[in-house]
Amino acid sequence: MLDDLIDSVALEVPDAPRATIRDMLSWASREFCTEADAWVTEEGPVIYGADSDYPLIVAPAGEAIRIVSLTMDGRMVTQGEGFEQRSPTEIVFSQTPSQAVISGRLACRPKRGDFPADGVLSRWGEPIADGARWRLLLLPQSWRDPELASYYQRRFLAGITDAKQQSRLGHARGGARVQMRRFV
Structure with a gap:
């Protein structure tokens, strides 16, 4: 391609x-x-350590830009419904989630020099x-x-x-x- x-x-x-x-x-x-x-991925977990003080946003490929949605406690939530993403790497939950790993949809971009x-x-x-x-x-x-x-x-x-x-x-x-x- x-x-x-x-x-x-x-x-x-x-x-x-x-x-x-x-x-x-x-x-x-x-x-x-x-x-x-344009590049929204649903592969694998999006957040690790969600039940800790320092949750980590992880892109399966490329760089994370925005969280489109998360699946928390069996339901899909978007920005403002239980979490706030302040920067591409920082997320704050209104209540600490019960699970440590959270899946969802994440908008990504390629790393410099990649596609x-x-x-x-x-x-x-x-x-x-x-x-x-x-x-x-x-x-x-x-x-x-x-x-x-x-x-x-x-x-x-x-x-x-x-x-x-x-x-x-x-x-x-x-x-x-x-x-x-x-x-x-």
Whole structure:
């Protein structure tokens, strides 16, 4: 998947070295995931030591950004319903949970120089590639084109907006279907 994205960006910026394109894709994917909650994972526990004074938020992959929801005492709760996340690494519970390990949904971003899961790249690869094109076209190199960079910046930001909306809708792929009323 990554090689396909590099090839896609190289079509627009053919003189750019593949390593530079890869770096810009890494930057764009990190920025995209940070702004849009595009990479939400439900793998494994999210919090260790929840019943202690110093609970630890752990991302199974990448870096933790936000807790989307937690499963506490058999029910799903969100921010403000029993816990408050003050920073990506700090959580405060209104009441100390009975269990030490808590599962949930966690928004992540890739570590610097890394990439998100393949599912994120396959779903959001085009806006991430637009972000890489935007940054590449602003570099002081022979391929510099600020006007085209502005176009790709708008596409990148539009992709972030779309991903935010999908995130708010629970990453739903389909829309709501309304059945037409019968004409009598």
